[in-house]
Amino acid sequence: MVERNGPRRHIYLRAVRFGDVDSQGHVNNVRFLDYLEDARFGMFAIDPHNAGEEPFGGLVVTRHEIDYRRPLGFRPQPVRVETWVEEVRAVRFRLRYEIRDDDELYVTATSVIAAYDVERAAPRRLTEAELAYLKRFS
Numbered sequence: 001m002v003e004r005n006g007p008r009r010h011i012y013l014r015a016v017r018f019g020d021v022d023s024q025g026h027v028n029n030v031r032f033l034d035y036l037e038d039a040r041f042g043m044f045a046i047d048p049h050n051a052g053e054e055p056f057g058g059l060v061v062t063r064h065e066i067d068y069r070r071p072l073g074f075r076p077q078p079v080r081v082e083t084w085v086e087e088v089r090a091v092r093f094r095l096r097y098e099i100r101d102d103d104e105l106y107v108t109a110t111s112v113i114a115a116y117d118v119e120r121a122a123p124r125r126l127t128e129a130e131l132a133y134l135k136r137f138s
Contacts, residue, residue, distance in 0.1 A: 006084065007084045007085065007137055007138050008084065008136060008137050009082040009083060009084045009137065010039070010042070010043045010047070010082070010083040010084065010137055011080055011081075011082055012038060012039035012042045012043070012080070012081040012083070013078040013079075013080060013081075014035045014038055014039070014078055014079055014080075014081055014099075015078045016072065016073075016074055016075050016078070016079065018074060020034075020074075021073065021074045024071075025071075025073055025074075026071035026072055026073050027071075027072045027073070027074075027106075029066075029068060032066060032068070032099060032106075032107050032109070033064065033066070035079075035081050035099055035107075036064070036066075036081065036097055036099075036109055036111065038081070039081035039083050039097065040059075040083070040095070040111070040113075043083055043137075044056040044059060048133065053129070053133070054129060056115075056130055056133075057115065057116075057117075057118075057124070057127070057130070058115065058116035058117060058118040058124070059113050059114070059115060059116060060113070060114050060116045061111055061112070061113055062092065062112045062113070062114050063110075063111065063112040064109065064110070064111050065109060065110045065111075066107060066108075066109040067107065067108045067109065068106070068107055069104075069105050069106055069107060069108065070104060070105070070106055071106075072099070072106045072107075077101070079099055079100065079101050079106065080098075080099070080100055080101065081097060081098075081099050082097065082098045082099075082100065083095055083096070083097050083137070084096055084137045084138065085134045085135075085137045085138035086110070086138070087138075088126070088131065088134050088135070088138060090125050090126065091114055091115055091123050091124070091125055091126065092112055092113060092114040092115065093112075093113055093126070093134055094110060094111070094112050094113075095110065095111045095112075095113060096108070096109070096110050097109045097110070097111070115130070
């Protein structure tokens, strides 16, 4: 975890794969949404599981906004997807992201995530444990 002028950030290292790169020689814009998805899965499923905590229940993305700052080409080193929580409500929360390395910022983005009951196919309230986990990154 890294602190950079604000809330604690979740750090996910993402390899730049050959298949991510388009005919112009840089990561295709739509592939960056995969980077964000991989980071969210790490933050809300893998990391809690590895820490002996309960992973989050159902979550759905209700909105994405993404700003492309500079091209990212194929390279052997991974980039960091840094994620933190900007706002929390009873049923949803907003994430902010930066896709970067030590020298460059490639993408900034936000996502609105809603808690979702898969069995009922309906929104649900965030649990106390989920709210406490989100608070660590807000």
